[in-house]
Amino acid sequence: MRGTSGASLEQARELFEPILRDAGAEALELGRQLYTVVGALDGSATLRRSLTDPSRSGEDKAALVAGVLGGFDGRVVDLVSGLARSRWSEAVDLANALERLAVDAVLASAESRGALETVEDELFTLGRGLDGSREARQALSDDSVAPDRRVALVAEVLHGTADEATAFLAEQGTRALRGRRYPQVLRWLGEVAAERRGRLVASVTAAVPLTTEQQERISAALESAYGRAVQINVSIDPEVLGGLRVQVGADVIDSTIVARLADARRRLAG
Structure with missing residues (x-):
């Protein structure tokens, strides 16, 4: 805005x-x-x-x-x-x-x-858990599904173990999608939580888990670029084949093999 x-x-x-x-x-x-x-x-x-x-x-x-x-x-x-x-x-x-x-x-x-960091972590964990369930992602993002059913699904996923603030935000996020998909809502909520803690959130997508050393190098590079502490949230997606996709707010750095192949196809077509 x-x-x-x-x-x-x-x-x-x-x-x-x-x-x-x-x-x-x-x-x-x-x-x-x-x-x-x-x-x-x-x-x-x-x-x-x-x-x-x-x-x-x-x-x-x-x-x-x-x-x-x-x-x-x-x-x-x-x-x-x-x-x-x-x-x-x-x-x-x-x-x-x-x-x-x-x-x-x-x-x-x-x-x-004293539970803000917990809420941020739980929102990220919920979003990462949904990465492996296309059916759940679709149901929680579908305006044609009754809001109460979507809320009940979130409650089932959380198992009643999340902080009350996490549960409320997660349930409200699917009750009122406001033209967004549910994973998008969760990412935004996590970014707002990180901002409140004085941190930026970098969503990193990789084909395989990153080592601690790799995450530290990415974090240091981003902190140098943005001049602020950066929270690294890593998601695994084998379909990217290799490389990394890094998103910080509206900024996207996509060096995945899939992105490079798509770019090559565009160049050949042009």
Whole structure:
């Protein structure tokens, strides 16, 4: 999210962060309520337009928020009211911003309990586990499957052993796909968790397991390039044949044999 919408989100995050620190473990409930607001916005184009209409006054939109969110935590009402007063490039950006703030709240609750690293690891482990189950990936990414069935499948995979923040985010991620596939949602959640810990996430795909020395070399190279600590998450995919595919955010370095063969075919065809 960039431009006007990105600036509005960053301002909201800056103002919301002290509230999350004060809330401690209670921030999980704030996250739950914010996800409810996201669902309401996703389900009502009229509400989205009403809260992002630049021709309406900020006070008018804040009054609408107060009316819609009667019974919600005052901190959530204040946050959403402030966002409604802000400017958005597109109506959908408001819901996207609220989803990010909801994730921030859930992760802040885990952080207050010293469980943030655990949540990050569990999200990655869940995503890696799904790599070996095409059927599960498809079911959890299929909007035609009832949301409650998808949530039940996630709960079954987690076996009731995950941190409560992990379980909530993992289940919410499939309940509200928002046009994404489930593995994509998990990767994004992991990146947000890593960012909260002051780290970047590098998703590395290889044909065979990497040695500790190889992972350390990749980590050092990426930390030098980005100037920040980098969390290396390695996935194994025999279909890449050889080489590595490294993704850090939107940046992709693909040196796999499959990618090189595809590039060679394009050159020959051209």
